[in-house]
Amino acid sequence: MPDLGPLWLSLTLAGVTTVILLLLGTPLAWWLSGTRSRLKPAIEAVTALPLVLPPTVIGFYFLIALGPASPIGSFWMKVTGDALTFSFSGLVVASIIYSLPFTVQPLQSAFESLGRSPLEAAASLRASPLDTFFSVVIPMSKRSFIAAAVLTFAHTIGEFGIVLMVGGNIPGKTKVISIAIYEHVETLNYADAHLLSASLLIFSFAVLFVVYAFVRGHRVIAR
Amino acid sequence: MHLSGGTVSSHANPPVELLLQVRITYPGFKLDVDHRVLLQGITGLFGASGGGKSTLLRIIAGFEKTARGKISFDGDAWQDSSRRQFLPSHRRPVGFVFQDTRLFDHLDVAGNLAFAAQRHKLKQSSIGQQEVLSAFDLQGLLSRRVTGLSGGERQRIAIARTLLTQPRILLLDEPLAALDRGRKSEILPYLESLPQRFGIPVIYVSHSVDEVARLCDRVIALQDGHIAAVGGAADVLNHLDEHATRLSTELFTVLEAKVIEQLTDVQLTRLDHAGQTFVVPMLTHLPNGTDVRLNVRASDVAIATEAPRNLSFRNVLRGTLSGIESRPDSPFATALVDIGGGTTVRAQLTRHAVAELNLRAGMPVFALLKTASFDRQS
Numbered sequence: 001m002p003d004l005g006p007l008w009l010s011l012t013l014a015g016v017t018t019v020i021l022l023l024l025g026t027p028l029a030w031w032l033s034g035t036r037s038r039l040k041p042a043i044e045a046v047t048a049l050p051l052v053l054p055p056t057v058i059g060f061y062f063l064i065a066l067g068p069a070s071p072i073g074s075f076w077m078k079v080t081g082d083a084l085t086f087s088f089s090g091l092v093v094a095s096i097i098y099s100l101p102f103t104v105q106p107l108q109s110a111f112e113s114l115g116r117s118p119l120e121a122a123a124s125l126r127a128s129p130l131d132t133f134f135s136v137v138i139p140m141s142k143r144s145f146i147a148a149a150v151l152t153f154a155h156t157i158g159e160f161g162i163v164l165m166v167g168g169n170i171p172g173k174t175k176v177i178s179i180a181i182y183e184h185v186e187t188l189n190y191a192d193a194h195l196l197s198a199s200l201l202i203f204s205f206a207v208l209f210v211v212y213a214f215v216r217g218h219r220v221i222a223r
Numbered sequence: 224m225h226l227s228g229g230t231v232s233s234h235a236n237p238p239v240e241l242l243l244q245v246r247i248t249y250p251g252f253k254l255d256v257d258h259r260v261l262l263q264g265i266t267g268l269f270g271a272s273g274g275g276k277s278t279l280l281r282i283i284a285g286f287e288k289t290a291r292g293k294i295s296f297d298g299d300a301w302q303d304s305s306r307r308q309f310l311p312s313h314r315r316p317v318g319f320v321f322q323d324t325r326l327f328d329h330l331d332v333a334g335n336l337a338f339a340a341q342r343h344k345l346k347q348s349s350i351g352q353q354e355v356l357s358a359f360d361l362q363g364l365l366s367r368r369v370t371g372l373s374g375g376e377r378q379r380i381a382i383a384r385t386l387l388t389q390p391r392i393l394l395l396d397e398p399l400a401a402l403d404r405g406r407k408s409e410i411l412p413y414l415e416s417l418p419q420r421f422g423i424p425v426i427y428v429s430h431s432v433d434e435v436a437r438l439c440d441r442v443i444a445l446q447d448g449h450i451a452a453v454g455g456a457a458d459v460l461n462h463l464d465e466h467a468t469r470l471s472t473e474l475f476t477v478l479e480a481k482v483i484e485q486l487t488d489v490q491l492t493r494l495d496h497a498g499q500t501f502v503v504p505m506l507t508h509l510p511n512g513t514d515v516r517l518n519v520r521a522s523d524v525a526i527a528t529e530a531p532r533n534l535s536f537r538n539v540l541r542g543t544l545s546g547i548e549s550r551p552d553s554p555f556a557t558a559l560v561d562i563g564g565g566t567t568v569r570a571q572l573t574r575h576a577v578a579e580l581n582l583r584a585g586m587p588v589f590a591l592l593k594t595a596s597f598d599r600q601s
Contacts (some may be wrong), residue, residue: 117321117323117325118325118327120286120312120319120321120325121321121325121327122313122338123285123286123311123312123313124284124312124313124317124318124319124385124388125313125338125339125342125384125385125388126313126314126339126342126343126344126388127313127338127342128313129313131342135338136327136329139329139330140328140329142329
């Protein structure tokens with residue numbers, strides 16, 4: 001029986017990342033869907049960058065940006081007494097950036113397809129903009145929220161390159177399932193590699209099957 | 224829809240002033256209105272498509288944030304761009320009914336109504352929930368999903384939902400335009416009774432002469448972003464060609480008349496206009512003495528130079544031919560017949576007939592109105 005710790009760590013990382021990304025990505029997607037700001041294309045491009053860059057590139061910059069010598073890293077060290085690189089917190093920060101487009105893009109296109117009509121209707125019924133967002137926009141975009149959450153979760157589970165760069169391979173802290181599989185293969189432990197790979201394969205298929213079967217209208221390809 | 228059996232309403236509520244000094248510019252379109260509207264009963268905002276009526280309504284509701292100028296309702300300033308003041312739409316006591324209803328699909332009928340009822344900030348509601356439900360016959364629909372409803376049902380729910388926000392003015396943006404004729408006649412009685420029943424003024428946007436003649440006492444005609452005419456419904460609609468030729472392509476006359484007799488055995492109602500009587504298919508819900516407005520199409524009116532006998536047209540009105548309008552490139556001419564009471568009826572005939580009958584301005588004539596042409600009640 002292989003150590004299932006990496007599987008558990010992957011699920012925790014994906015869960016935490018998904019929750020944080022829904023909280024951060026929803027307002028960003030809402031702003032992008034309605035803004036006429038000249039900054040919009042730039043922000044959209046930055047949001048989509050993780051789709052095109054190799055994970056090693058993002059991981060490399062993270063290593064520099066989050067390292068103890070950097071302002072962010074030293075600040076984190078002062079506040080928490082722990083380094084941001086080669087830690088679980090560092091993995092969460094990296095995953096948030098890496099999976100950002102998988103949250104923002106489905107939500108943004110859902111908000112854009114809603115249009116002004118339901119917002120005007122809600123305003124004419126005395127609902128403030130914030131009230132309208134919670135009582136009209138979110139319920140009407142429910143399917144896209146499910147799609148965004150599932151895709152973000154699944155994409156975070158599948159991370160490898162960034163984790164290796166930023167997190168390393170520390171059991172119980174940063175040794176997620178993809179790293180564990182890599183290690184099993186390196187040490188020619190094919191039985192355990194098979195077991196973890198197969199469970200990841202089945203899990204990923206199940207998640208995508210649920211998305212395609214029950215949630216229509218999502219979009220994850222960069223425009 | 225030839226008969227617009229609109230009752231000329233009497234009002235219990237005093238008029239309310241709406242000051243509109245607004246302008247907005249889009250590529251290829253400019254709206255500039257400066258007018259003090261006294262709202263009472265249903266006021267029609269009439270004009271051709273693209274004339275700016277819906278835009279003006281949306282400006283009043285606060286949906287057009289780029290509109291400049293001043294709006295105040297009953298003394299309350301809603302907008303004054305010179306003082307950078309803009310009351311957002313959810314704070315304006317306006318009820319807005321959209322052409323496409325915009326019901327919330329994620330809620331059932333009761334949920335849509337509750338959405339509105341929960342959000343007004345007034346301590347006392349003057350428009351009661353039960354009253355609205357019964358006025359729009361919604362009791363049986365409450366648990367239905369909105370996606371399965373007919374267009375007429377959706378529009379009844381949309382109007383009811385708006386009323387539950389306790390608005391002080393109701394803005395209706397072509398609420399019948401998306402409905403077929405059957406559904407229209409289903410909704411019209413509900414619209415007609417709105418001001419009296421709920422005590423609030425209504426602005427009704429439409430490009431349909433039938434609807435405006437039936438529902439509205441006063442009409443504002445809008446053309447190319449400007450007010451072309453303001454006044455009583457019959458007055459404005461009958462003189463559209465003088466104000467603005469492109470407001471309506473169809474020739475018609477809005478006739479004001481009074482119900483004087485119900486001929487129950489033959490299912491007709493006798494009406495009086497300036498001492499002359501004529502009959503229309505029975506207007507069952509109207510008591511004697513009620514004033515009504517009828518929309519008479521020029522193509523449904525014939526002209527005779529002698530009192531006709533043995534003719535199936537039963538409505539013969541005496542009058543004086545006050546003029547003939549014709550164009551050399553058209554086979555048709557329009558005869559204008561003054562039938563008294565300040566009303567000129569338009570009749571469409573061929574230029575050939577004008578020549579054969581030797582019609583000349585000033586001669587006495589008879590205008591023949593086909594009773595059956597009133598049959599299709601709007």
